[in-house]
Amino acid sequence: MDSVYWQDYLSLKNALLHMFDNKISCDVIFDIGSDQIPCHSFVLIARSHVFEANLDSPLVKLSSDGVNSTKQIELHEVVDTDSVKEFLSLSEKCQSFITAASLDDPTNAVELYHQAFLLDITDVMEDSMKVINQSTKRCLESEAFLTLPPQCVRGLIADNHHQLDEDNIYRYVVQWCERRCEREDIENTDENYRKVLGDILYEIRFPNISYKFFKSSIERRNILTEREKKDLINMYRNENRCTYRGIFKSKPRNVSERLMRMTDYEDNVNHSIAFTSSEKVLLHGIVTYGLSHEKRKFKINVKLTDGNGKEITNDEFCGYTNDWTE
Template sequence: MLQHEIHCDVSFKVGKEEKLVRAHKYVLASRSPVFDALLYGDLAESNEIKIPDIEPSAFNVLLRFLYCGDIDLNQDTVIGALYAADKYDVEELMKASKSYLDQNITYETVCTILENAKLFNFENLTEKCMNFIVENCNSVLQSPSALGLMKETLSEIVSSKYLNMEELEMYHFLISWAENQCEKKGLTKSDENIRNEIGDTLYQVRFQSMNLETFVKDVCRREILTPDEMINLQQIIVGNLHKGNTKFNLGERKYKTFTFLRCSDQRDGWDYKGTEDSIEFTVNRDVKLHGFMMWGGKSVPYTYTVERKLFENSNDVADVPSQPIEITNSSDIQFVVKLRKPVLLYPSKRYRVWVRLQGPRSWTGQTYKQSVNERGVQLYFYTHGGQNNGTSDTGGQFPGFILSL
């Protein structure tokens, strides 16, 4: 009846183009209390009703559900269908639209889903989107949809203490976002207008985590910050200003780390004699390496002197001077070796990590995995062809790696 418009008794002009859509009052009123009041109530409208705020494709999803119970959602219609379901109080379609969004969070969609989750007060979906953005911030903010974030939402993201993104990259994203806002408003993309668009959200960038050279070369070359703010931050970076004398958020970002175990079962016998234990590995997506695990001594307490380095295609990208690690807990058959600061790893690179330890004979492992997959991250391990002290893709040291998304 709907498809062939048989015995239709109500017409709608839908969307900005006022597409004519015919339907049946009784069917709509029986499935929606809002349509019931609209079509049969004391203030019932005429037989031609304008609905400019819903696009025809979304209105069609609503009608198909009201007539047949069909739920035909896709990325192009789900937001409009959610809005239509909310407007006409169609609870089951609301639930179906929310479920669709919940199951289709990606780098490209999460910003749009978040904005709508906040609009419709879907608290669980809002939290899920925020967690996804925090864990995948680099990839999410490279999506074109991120430039359309509302300022309130943007500020909430930048304010998060769990944000796995370099502060300089966040600063440059804010500039790109503000330039997009200027373009929408027909404003010139001057530093003054960009700052006005960013506003106080700029105070949530942890500029103090940058070194002075980076701050001066990459931040101070533009007049996004005022001269007083530049001086203020330079003094903080070099440690010449009390941290209470600033508007900027000086809280340290925290990372939600997790451990990849390529082996958890220990067995006797490994010797550390100052020889390099080394292994190569690749990742399938952008992740940050915080450190790795090593097998500890067979008796407690034990102390190891540790030196470690990380190479990217033979280029040294992270090292820490020799230092002692002392373990006193009898249950610690492994210990964590942390990098000085997290290192961003890329899927197009091959990395090699080596550790030189001196100390007592340790445990080692058995039944090693040559690849580990968790949370969408996959590590592949390879035996290093040079000095490795017997560590390989199937044995030796490095039972675990500490990563964050």
């Protein structure tokens, strides 16, 4: 039997909208003269520093029905009830807009990630991140990235699948620091950069930064402490990232490599691709794409060996050129 209680089947966002629409547990009233609109102070405060300042002000009128106290905000300018309600339910309309927005332009993905973060739209954040992963350089050098709040920068930099080397990730984060200091009207110093970075600093994988870049752009600055720099220097001297014992993440990001072969189809022609890895890698799979206008049969053989040449797997499968196989 389905539950009759709305709390059991509504998501948190829809439950809050239900409470707003049905005036449940409202503790703030917008008084617009001809009408009164009840709403919830915790929602207003959570999404607006302006409401936080005003609702905590001693100038806000308090009314009581003998049991509950309610804060009252008078809107002196000429406004209508529908406009105020439209404003208070703006997040739902924003969600619809963001969900329908196009991610074809990679630089849009950063702004969509930001807006989805503000409205807690997890699926849009995930979709945006997939675009950012594939076009990391364009996204991090965009104006949208430079204006992100720290929480968004941390979530973005923490992702494990960016297709960009750590040298450049660090470089773009420093550019964000410069802009952040300007926005907060504080001096552009390494010490202030570290302050505005906060936990973002620990999402940069310093052990994966090249020694040349470290020497030229990091060691001579004071964004890292002397101890942090010393730990990295010892790692470079040992020429082995596995020896690093510092506080920064050392696991490389999952940078994928794409290899294009057989751009033109030829009958009865064999092609081969062979590669080795000097690092431990995770082979997710092999994806093949065929011709879209013609159906031809093909056969693929995949042979995998370990570092000693011992065969791990040897598989064969067939497909057609207007299909895709993974």
